[in-house]
Amino acid sequence: MSSTLIKPQTINAPQIQLTQLYPQSLQLSQQQFKRISQFMEKTTGIKLPESKRSMIQARLANRLKVLNFDSYSQYIDFVFSSKEHADEEITMMIDLLTTNLTHFFREQTHFDFMENSVLPALVNDGITKPEIWSAGCSSGEEPYTLSIVMREFMSKNPGQITDYSILATDISTRILSKAIDALYPIESVEKLPYAIKHKYFLKSKDPSKPFAKPKSEVKNKIRFERLNFMDPVFNIQPKKHIIFCRNVLIYFDKQTQLNVIGKLIDCLVPGGFLFLGHSETIFGSNFPIKTVSTTVFQKTKEY
Ligand SMILES: C[S@@+](CC[C@H](N)C(=O)[O-])C[C@H]1O[C@@H](n2cnc3c(N)ncnc32)[C@H](O)[C@@H]1O
Incomplete structure (x- = not known):
């Protein structure tokens, strides 16, 4: 018996484009x-x-x-x-x-570097009340993380830093009100070490609405404000010892990035530190800064 191969039929299905x-x-x-x-x-x-x-x-x-x-x-x-x-x-x-992706302790090495190197350097320079700015803070996870890092440093090194203050800014009013509400899905803190969660977050009692909220001592050191990086000058007073401006510059062209970085450096005290996102860097410019770690820069002290 001869067998015939049955050729699969070519079906000419119409190509549906999503836009249609x-x-x-x-x-x-x-x-x-x-x-x-x-x-x-x-x-x-x-x-x-x-x-x-x-x-x-x-x-x-x-x-x-x-x-x-x-x-x-x-x-x-x-x-x-x-x-x-x-x-x-x-x-x-x-x-x-705007793209608001963020999470607690994002790019953890920055927070380790801040705790282990930046804060001891500031203490060494006689700074007891660091001024910190989370620029492009999105829904608040970055400034709340900074506040936790400060409290951890203060409890491990009693008396070295006596207080701190954090300014957190963003262009988006919707995201700023989320940051101020500070109600986060419980999963957003799930991967944090138990000691940190326990010490710094409250958990909702209602199991049908599980959320985590930073405790008031973490929250009340942060002031939220709207600021657009395109503003010709940033009226930021007092000047800052630490600025985090991470995962924002990637959305800008090269010249805009340089303009924003220049204005951020103006807001730093001499010897202050600027943290950019891990995929962001500063090159080909004459800013008064030096690199001190991956995407961490220090403003020249003599400036
Ligand atoms: C991807 S989030 C980064 C959040 C946080 N810094 C982090 O690294 O997890 C970028 C944030 O920058 C803000 N942003 C974008 N353009 C801005 C501008 N021109 N001025 C101020 N904020 C801006 C967005 O609204 C957004 O919340």
């Missing part, structure tokens, strides 16, 4: 995307390349629903009109288009 699932009016055209991305870059420094078009469309889709608009052109007219609500909507749009 939306009516034309609910797709962000290239021109509309350009309008938004140019505005974002000018106002916040954040570069949104063409590859982010569908992300922007998705993030703004819900806003269109809330405002009862059936097209992006209606939304764009609304945002960029000169009417009084436009300012509010711009704040809302910036909130939706």
Whole structure:
């Protein structure tokens, strides 16, 4: 018996593109995307390349629903009109288009370096009340971590540091109110050492709403404020001994990064320390700083 091979049939399935699932009016055209991305870059420094078009469309889709608009052109007219609500909507749009990823003790080596090298160096210079700034603080995990590090240092080295103060800023008002509320899903502290969780966090009693909250002594050393890195000068007083500005500069172009770094260095006392994100660095510039560890810089003392 001869056997015939049955060839698998080629099925010419139509190629469905995701964008076809939306009516034309609910797709962000290239021109509309350009309008938004140019505005974002000018106002916040954040570069949104063409590859982010569908992300922007998705993030703004819900806003269109809330405002009862059936097209992006209606939304764009609304945002960029000169009417009084436009300012509010711009704040809302910036909130939706910023990336806020963060977590407690993110890039742990920085916090170890701060505790083991930076704080002893400040103490050595006679600083007993360090001023700290978490610039681009997102939902607060970074400044709360800094506050915990300070308390740990103070309990391990009694009398060396007597107090501290932390300023935490971000451009996004939505994320700042989250930071002030300080209610975190319980999973966000799960991986922290038991001693840290126990000492510095409260756990909700209601098992249907499990969340963790930093204790008041951790919280009450932090002041939250809105600040845009594009502001021509940062009116930050007093000057800081430590600035953390991590995982923010990656969203800016080279020149904007250098401008922001220059303004941050101006806010440091001589001998103060600047921490950038692990994938961020400063090169090709004449800033009065030296590298003291991976992505950690110290302002020249004579400056
Ligand atoms: C990815 S988060 C980093 C949070 C934290 N520093 C960390 O490393 O985990 C970046 C934050 O920078 C803020 N941001 C972006 N552009 C800004 C600007 N022009 N001025 C101030 N904050 C800005 C965003 O709102 C966001 O919360």
